[in-house]
Amino acid sequence: MTHGVVRSAANIDKRWIDFDAKQLFEERLGRTVHVVNDADAAGLAEVRYGAAKGKDGFVILTTLGTGIGVALIYNGVLIPNAELGHLELDCHDAESRASSGAREAEDLSYEDWAVRLQHYYSHLENLLWPDLFVVGGGISKKSKKFLPLLDLRTPIIPAALLNTAGIVGAAVLAAEDATQR
Numbered sequence: 001m002t003h004g005v006v007r008s009a010a011n012i013d014k015r016w017i018d019f020d021a022k023q024l025f026e027e028r029l030g031r032t033v034h035v036v037n038d039a040d041a042a043g044l045a046e047v048r049y050g051a052a053k054g055k056d057g058f059v060i061l062t063t064l065g066t067g068i069g070v071a072l073i074y075n076g077v078l079i080p081n082a083e084l085g086h087l088e089l090d091c092h093d094a095e096s097r098a099s100s101g102a103r104e105a106e107d108l109s110y111e112d113w114a115v116r117l118q119h120y121y122s123h124l125e126n127l128l129w130p131d132l133f134v135v136g137g138g139i140s141k142k143s144k145k146f147l148p149l150l151d152l153r154t155p156i157i158p159a160a161l162l163n164t165a166g167i168v169g170a171a172v173l174a175a176e177d178a179t180q181r
Contacts, residue, residue, distance in 0.1 A: 002081055034170075034177045039063045040080050041169030042136050042159070043071020047078065048172060050134070050160035057131030060084075060124060061159065063166070065137040066101040068094060068120070072128075087123060094120050100139040114149035121152055130154050136165050 007017065025033045043061040046052040052059045056075055063069035068085030071078060085095040096102055098120040103113040121133060133152070135143060136159030143158035150156060159165050 007081070007083075032177070032181065034173050036170060036173055037069070037071075037081065038166045038170075039069025039071045039082075039085075040078060041167075041173065042069070042161075042165035043073050043134075043169065044078050044172055045161055045165040045167075045169035046071075046134050046136065046159050047073050047076050049168065050165060051157050052076075052132065052134050053160075055132055058128065059132045059134060060128065060130045061134040061136060061165075062121075063137035064098075064100045064135060064139045065163075066099060068099050069137070084124065087120075087127075089119055089123060094123075100137065103139075110145045111149060114146050117146065118150050118152075121150060121154075121156065125152060125154050132157070134159050136162065138163050 003022070022033060022035045025035065039061065042063055043052070043059075046061055047055075047059070052061065052073060054076075059073040061071040061073065062085070063071075070082045070084040072082045073079065085099070087094045089097060098113075098116040102108075102116075103110075108116075124130070124133075131154065133154050133156040135147065135156060139146075140158045140162045147156055147158065161168055
């Protein structure tokens with residue numbers, strides 16, 4: 001999502017690609033709207049109120065759900081529009097192998113899924129050298145079942161706001177947008 005225009009559509013209808021969602025919603029609702037990627041919203045919430053609050057350096061928040069969302073945060077500032085859930089790993093889109101949706105679809109044990117997560121997070125480590133991983137999304141409330149199975153250089157912790165971070169972050173952005181007008 002860049003400036004309200006949808007850029008990828010892995011888990012929604014492909015007709016959304018390159019569609020100006022902001023313009024559509026503003027026209028239909030008759031008011032100003034702010035459209036944001038769900039992982040970016042979750043990342044913002046975790047920086048303001050959650051597990052990444054007060055963390056210096058480079059934080060990567062991942063949301064593990066139907067897909068894999070990623071928010072990049074440097075010294076408390078969101079770097080928007082990352083689509084690192086779609087990195088290629090072993091000739092597959094990472095999301096198709098390591099998302100919580102893939103775990104469910106393939107009925108993987110947490111141990112088997114952790115092998116895939118290990119591969120994904122190790123790949124992110126080698127590309128970006130983060131200071132912290134924060135794991136959110138639908139599965140984050142069960143983080144004790146899989147995070148201890150990972151062996152990474154980078155500390156990895158569950159999101160404090162769990163699966164509500166995206167809603168909280170979207171509300172923060174809407175409030176800030178309204179204040180700036």
